[in-house]
Structure formats: structure tokens, C-alpha cells
Amino acid sequence: MARYETTVEDGTIYVGTADGPLEVGTVEDAVDTVGGPSWTIVYSEEERDRHPELDTSDEGLTVDVVDMLRAMTHSERFVETLAAQPADPPADDDISPRLGLLVGKLLNNLESGLD
Template identity: 65%
Template sequence: MARYGTVVEDGTVYVESGDGPIEIGPVDRIVAAVGGPAWTITYSEADKQAHPGMDTSDEGLTVDVVDMLRTMTHSERFVETLATHPAELDDDGPEAMPPRMGLFVGKLLENLENGLS
């Protein structure tokens, strides 16, 4: 099963594909969308109580968001979905984000919250 990497080049994030790189958007916007350049691993008390055997030894560690982003790989299906999402903005509001970037940011957040699989 093919996996495609994530590349940051000249301040822009790209996802590799069989048809060449897919532009996602500026790395600084993506980092801002997840809350900044550092992510601290935390576990809620509810999670700890619900999963008493869960390994929480990494709690308190801080992860570099760009490093995490660069380690992300993607399935062919996800890459195809990214490619079909518009890369342009439909709205020019201050929080507006192109759909393609929004999809990528959602996956980045999932990886930051749950770890890479």
C-alpha cells in the first residue's frame, strides 16, 4: 500500500502524490491553525480513568509541530481526497482557510492529539 510524505519547501507545505506534489499552503498558517509551533502532550483525567492501563509516560513532553508535520505520511485515498478539495478561499474572513488546507490541518490535529499511527 503506497504512502505519501509531507514536504515543507520555501515556507510552503506539500503532500507528495503519484502525480507530483499537492500544494497545501503556507507552513506559518498551518502552524497558527493548530495553536502555535509547539504542542504539549496531555491526557485528561477522564481519559486516564477510562483507560487505567494507558501509557501516559509521554505526558508533558513538547512536540515541534513542524517536525510532526514533516513525519506525516498519507494513504493514497487521503491524497486523492486532498487533490479534489479546492486550494483557494471562498471567503476572505480572518479565520478563513481553503478546504484543502482545512482537511490537512484536521489530520495534523488528529496526529498531535492521538500520535502517529
């Protein structure tokens, strides 16, 4: 099953596709959306209670958001969904739906800790 990489060139985020790179948005907008260039991994008591088998040894580790972004790979289905999203932000928002979808996945990865 194919996995597609995330790359960053000249401040722009791209996701690979079968037809070549898909432009997603700017690194600056992604970093602003997640709240800054670094992320400290934390686990709530609720998470610990709900998942007692969860490995929380990475708690307190601060990671670079752009490094985490570059490390992301995507399924063909995700890439197709990403490509179907508008690349331009609507009038009432600062980021495009395409970038919003990718940042949502990034946030999910950041909130889940490191494997």
C-alpha cells in the same frame, strides 16, 4: 500499500501524490491554526478513564509542530480526498478546505501523543 510523505519547501506544505507534489498551504497558516509552533502533549482524565491501557509516558513532552507535520505520511485515499478539496480559502475563512483537512489530521496526531 503506498504512503505519501509531507514536505515543506520555502514555507509551503506539499503532500506527495502518484503525479508529484500537491500544494496544500503555508506553514505559517498551519502553525497559526494549531495555536503556535510547539505543542505540549497532555491527556485528560476522561481519556485516561476511557483507555486505561493508554501509554501516557509522553505526557508533558513539547514537540515542534512543523517537525510533526513533516513526519506525517498519508494513504492514497487521504491524498485523493485532499486533492479534491479547494486550494483557496472561502471568503469567510482564513484557510482553504485543503489545508483545513491536513491541519485536522495534524491535530488528531498531536492530540493522540507519540507512538
